Amino acid sequence: MPEQDYDKRLDAVLGMIARIAALDFSRELETSPANDMMDAIALGLNMLSEELESQVVAKSKLKEVNEKLEEFASVTAHDLKSPLNSQTGLINLLEHCLDAEENAEAFEYISRLKKMNNKMKCLVEGILEYSRTCSLEISNEVVDLNVLLKEVLETDNICKRASVTVESKLPKVWFTTTGGVQVIRNIIDNAIKYCDKPKCKITVKARELHDHYQISIADNGPGIDASYHEKIFDLFTKVHPYPKENSEGIGLATVKKIIESQKGRIWVESSTGNGASFIFTLKKVL
Amino acid sequence: MYRESNKIKFTLRSDNILHTTVLPNTVMTLEDGLESTRISAEMVNNNPLPLLCDLTNVIKMTQECRQHFAGQEHNKTLTKAALIVTNPISRLLGNFFLGLNRPIKPTKLFTDYDAALKWLKQ
Structure with a gap:
């Protein structure tokens, strides 16, 4: 092949690579009946371009669908809160109107209604909480995990329900305050909720690695069988042998979503x- | 048993392996893929068999055709597929079937028939 033809074809190949990089899939490289190495390269690039375009389109559609689903969940949960609160009010009024002794059967039904109502409210709150995690990525800052832990312990009155030991000073990380509070709160809440001992003991520690920290929150609860180690992070999955009534299987799924939005692992x-140790990774502040 | 379309030759070997080869300088389109599946299904009598597929003479395969060969319908006719790739273009195509157009049944690339048959008979 004359050198200038070869250079021309190489130029065309470079041009194609540049267009693909710019997500311009509109053109194809020419191939000749010679089926030489340059034709093979051109064919390969054309095929890769097609496949990449399909993936980009599919990803874009998926992103759109996910955003719409998350918006739907958020709006629906938000709209359900008001009638649910009204329902709670009405049930309480009904309870006050009736005489407990004369209406034992009715009171039993009211008690069941209250439980169902509370369960529904927990579910709605959980869905709202989960859907709010989408907007967390945009407000990262340097966050002191010691401060966040203290906030959760004080706000939620944890020390009356569990003994919490912090074995090592927690680091400052690149995170969001809301996300950090949510992660710590949900893991500690679970530890207390599922504790099968007279006293719930929680240990928090951190380990420094090359470019990130591993934060561990461990409890003295009943432990989790290995077969459930992945499933417990799935949405609406409850795998405890005796699922708690006020657990909707959203807490750990929310934690995982928050950590993964920070490119961490849990x-x-x-x-x-x-017992169980929940370990998650967060990036160091560089 | 032997069949032929205008682009592909199909041989059902005595060892119950379906062997396909294509005519020189073949461009495979979705229509060719669909026909290949139809003929293969008839030859294996809807009992999936190992497939020995020689891609040597294929000079182009459309995206739709690759997607079809990777999909459920075509893979109902086979248990596993050994693709013979002996030149740059067929090697290129073969690699698409290992990644971007990965079939749902086990698929491997080979440069010679002996190694391919050995694997298919495992």
């Missing part, structure tokens, strides 16, 4: 009867 180390 996992559990546990076996039945030996």
Whole structure:
């Protein structure tokens, strides 16, 4: 092949690579019947361009669908709150109107109604909380995890329900205050909720690694069988042998979503009867 | 058993492996893919068999055709597929079937028939 033809074809290949990089999939490279190496390269690039375009379009559609679903969940949960609160009020009024002794059966029904109502409210709150995690990525800042932990312990009155030990000073990380509070709160809440001992003991510590920290929140609860270690982070999944009434299977899914939005990882180390350690990673402040 | 379309030759070997080859300088389109599936299904009598597919003479395969070969309908006819790739273009195509157009049944690339047959018979 004459050198200038070869250079022309190479130029066309470089041009194609540049267009693909710019997500311009509108053109194809020419191939010749010679089926030489340059034709093979041109064919390969054309095929890769097609596949990449399909993936980009699919990803864009998926993103749009996800955004619409999240918006729907948020709006629906928000709109459900008001009638649910009204329902709570009405049930309470009904309770006050009736004489407990004369209406034992009715009171039993009211008690069941209240439980269902509360369950519904927890579910709605959980869905709202989960859908709010989408907007967290945009407000990252340097966050002191010691401050966040203290905030959760004080606000939620944790020390009356559990003994919390902080084994090492927690680091400052690149995170969001809201996200950090949510993660700590949800993991600690779970530890207390599922505790099967007279006293719930929680240990918090941090470990510094090359470019991130590992934060661990461990409890002395019943532990989690290995077969559930992945599933417990799925939305609406409850895998405790005796699921709690006020648990909707949203808390850990929310935690995972928040951590992963920060490009972190979360996992559990546990076996039945030996408590559980929830470990998550957060980036160092560079 | 032997069949032929205008682009592909199909041989059902005595060892119950379906062997396909294509005519020189073949461009495979979705229509060709659909026809290949139809003929293969008839030859294996709807009992999936190992497939030995020689891509040597294919000079182009459309995206739709690749997606079809990777999909459920075509893969009902086979248990696993050994693709023979002996030149740059067929090697290129073969690699698409290992990644971007990965079929739902086990698929491997080979440069010679002996190694391919050995794997298919495992």
